[in-house]
Amino acid sequence: MRIAFFVNSIEDETPNFSTTTLALAALNMGHDICYVTPEDFVLRDDDSLSVWGRVLPSSSYKKPETLHRDLQSDKSEAKRFDIGEIDVLFLRNDPSLDATNRPWAANIGVIFGRMAAQRGTLVVNDPDGLAQAQNKLYFQDFPSVVRPTTLISKNIVEIRAFIDGQKGGAIVKPLQGSGGKNVFKIASPKDQNLNQIFEAVSGEGYLIAQAYMPEATEGDVRFFMMNGRPLMREGKYAAFRRVPAKGEIRSNVHVGGGPAPVEVTDTMLKIAETVRPKLIQDGMFLVGLDIVGDKVLEINVFTPGGLNNLSTMYDTNFSESVITALEEKMTIRDGYNKRISNRELATL
Known part of the structure; x- marks a missing residue:
């Protein structure tokens, strides 16, 4: 093909x-x-x-x-x-x-x-599904049990009130964006930098404020899913921990986050099962969940990265499993007597 x-x-x-x-x-x-x-x-x-x-x-x-x-x-x-x-x-x-x-x-x-x-x-991934995911509002369509407490607003008064209600502080970031750009941790609504941060980030549109999770100090877990299920090969999960650099709240590899092996827990698998129906419904063939504790901070449906790290870390080529899955979809499509929708085939 x-x-x-x-x-x-x-x-x-x-x-x-x-x-x-x-x-x-x-x-x-x-x-x-x-x-x-x-x-x-x-x-x-x-x-x-x-x-x-x-x-x-x-x-x-x-x-x-x-x-x-x-x-x-x-x-x-x-x-x-x-x-x-x-x-x-x-x-x-x-x-x-x-x-x-x-x-x-x-x-x-x-x-x-x-x-x-x-x-x-x-x-x-299915283009109609991706059209719904042009910004992080898409994440709000997933079950609330896997989402951290969140506010989406452009109103500084609302954002201050939200931060005031979070004992551990909050993470503030733009609704549109990726790669950890303009992500800030605010300890309290009295933070002297809040106005400057608000002015800088709100210029990009709406803001997301999320309750800060203490487990984030250990980094997040990039957890790959394919066809709505955890991506596995040779008994190993396609998952790794992204450990933040010293003094950094972001775990993104390109800002100094270091990849490390991780043991997949029952909590992670439960999260994967919870988001599975929505991913299948939207034709999301390959995605990356960013997990902290028992919550998903983001779902990367456009360019989930880290497959190169996984191959080195676990001595197995997960990319071959992805290509094999595409081969199988071609076989399924050719075997159908009636036309199968792109969205359905994307996650079969």
């Missing part, structure tokens, strides 16, 4: 991205791949849809660094594919990265993903 990986830009890809790990696994399993960006779709007057995919010069790589080097070099070339030649369109872009400087690009994956799905290409 041919898998097209949709990303924000070729230039911003790195050897450590999960997309690189997935692309490497697909190639080594005998599949064709290409990279697609927001600029690469073409819809013609006859209603035909095509994409300009960047193709690598080799089908055999041993290291992600080599694949990435060729992707970034003149050795890779752009080739036009009719959408019918793309078996799987894997949406791996982060809309928040384009929201400010390229707002036209933020929703392109969802828009053309829908068109691709209508023409028979499997699109994961």
Whole structure:
């Protein structure tokens, strides 16, 4: 099969991205791949849809660094594919990265993903599901038992009152965004920095204030789910702890958080079972839960990262399991006598 990986830009890809790990696994399993960006779709007057995919010069790589080097070099070339030649369109872009400087690009994956799905290409995660998840309000649709106490507002009076009701303080962050950008811990409503933080963060829109959880000092757990179930391979869970750097409240790896092995608990599995129905309903094929204690702080449905860390940490290639699942979906689709919806196939 041919898998097209949709990303924000070729230039911003790195050897450590999960997309690189997935692309490497697909190639080594005998599949064709290409990279697609927001600029690469073409819809013609006859209603035909095509994409300009960047193709690598080799089908055999041993290291992600080599694949990435060729992707970034003149050795890779752009080739036009009719959408019918793309078996799987894997949406791996982060809309928040384009929201400010390229707002036209933020929703392109969802828009053309829908068109691709209508023409028979499997699109994961399901574009209609992703359309509901453009910001962190999506998280509020999950059962309240797994969510920390939360306020969403742009009103400083409301936010101060909320913080005043949280004995351990609160975390304040923008509703739109990712990667730990503009995330602050506020100890009390009298915090001298609150006004400055409010002015800085509210410029990006609504704010989320969440009750601070003391367990967060140990970091959060990135817990992968695939097809609505915990991602497992060779008896191991695709999960790891992200330990914050000294003096840092954020666990994100790119701000110094260090990955560490974690023992999956019954509490984590119970959380996974609780969010499972919603993930399946929305066609969320591959997601990353960020768990602290008995709560989920965020659900990453666009670009859950860390597959490269898992392979090293547990000496097993979870990316191969992801590609195998896509293979199985192609078999299921081909075996159906009647058309199966993209959303249903995405989580079968």
